[in-house]
Amino acid sequence: MPLFALVDCNNFYVSCERVFSPKLAGKPVLVLGNNDGIVVARSNEAKALGIPMGVPAFKYRDLIRRHDIQAFSSNYALYGDMSQRVMETLQQFSPEVEVYSIDEAFLGLTGFTHTNLTDYGCTIRATVKRWTGIPVSVGIAETKTLAKIANHHAKQSTESSGVFDLTTWPNRDTLLAQVPVEEVWGIGPAHARRLSRHGITTALALRSADDQWIRKQMGVVGLRTVQELRGFSCLPLEQCPPPKQGITCSRSFGKPVTTLAEMREAVAVYTARAAEKLRGEQLAASALTVFLTTNPFKNEPQYSNATTLRLPVATDATPELLRVALRGIEAMYQEGFRYKKAGVMLLRLVPVGQVQANLFDRADRERSKRLMKAIDSVNARYGTDMVRLAASGLTQRWRTRFTNRSQAYTTNWQELPLVNVQ
């Protein structure tokens, strides 16, 4: 029988901040997303004060002040590095580890029959905490979907102390009856609404749903979820991540954009950023999508559009991608709207070494490769956008605001934490 553990970091971004600011322990803490706009992580204390996930921070400004809640800008350099430390620590506990997201990993425990799995989970938890400072929860079950539920239970219940083994739990049905259907992995708002209209409101009810009906309503994905709830594993461990299919860079604007000149600048900045990521992954793009949209939350004229364009030859050079992206945005841009967001997606990615040449290709690819390499290394050393194309403009407008970002404690020599020794 297959067996899985889901190891999930508790309030991950907040926990990363706390590792380097221990005085935040026990206090309400938030981490905010792009331009400090919305809440992307909350400590338990902040959850208890009633701050939901994903809400705009400005709506809770009074509450934040009243309870002296610490609100950090997000610091992805720090979170990415801390994540890597956690994932490396987990490697020793199983030969099969799937890094599922920045703060979660599935461990294959199939064959660990002579181990007390609850004890094992406690060892994992204690080791990760000691080595990285990050608290985690561990859920163990026969399928990934059930391991998710077990993990959720481990986090919520006080007596499970962060580890929960569903395989030895005597009254599974009682537990599944307490899990709302929308909390099941793979059931989003749309499915949850449809299911509840048919009286299916808990994980237990979903488990006993009719296969034909599920197949028709929710496709094969939904059917897999139901089978997984029944204990039949349909979702295997994916140990080597599949190659990336697309690279996106998009942003909401701090202030609405109302001119084509500004829109061109924004698109130029996003294209440059996406192209940088592309080169970092040693990939080239053969197609590109640009999109723009107005603010759907506002009661004003709405317009959104997207264009996909092909590159004659797959490329990773910013100037080439930029020419195409600007052509796309100019074709779509309509005067008279207040634009809220735009973005660029690089698609049909191929490894740089395997680019198919084109008979009519006139570009000097060697030269542009050297140019891109020079720009990337200058920017890596002296800071983002130190060197950039003129189309990106001279203002700082398109840079994300971080009013309260912590230091890159673990990835930048200039920002190492200092310790006073008496």
Added chain:
DNA sequence: TCTGGGGTCCTAGGACCC
């Protein structure tokens, strides 16, 4: 003033092929 960003997979339908 202020409502995220970056992904994946599946399905249906159209175009096209023999």
Added chain:
DNA sequence: TCTGGGGTCCTAGGACCC
């Protein structure tokens, strides 16, 4: 009155995830 069947590829849209 009769108007194929089977296959592939591509795209757009919808659903989900963290």
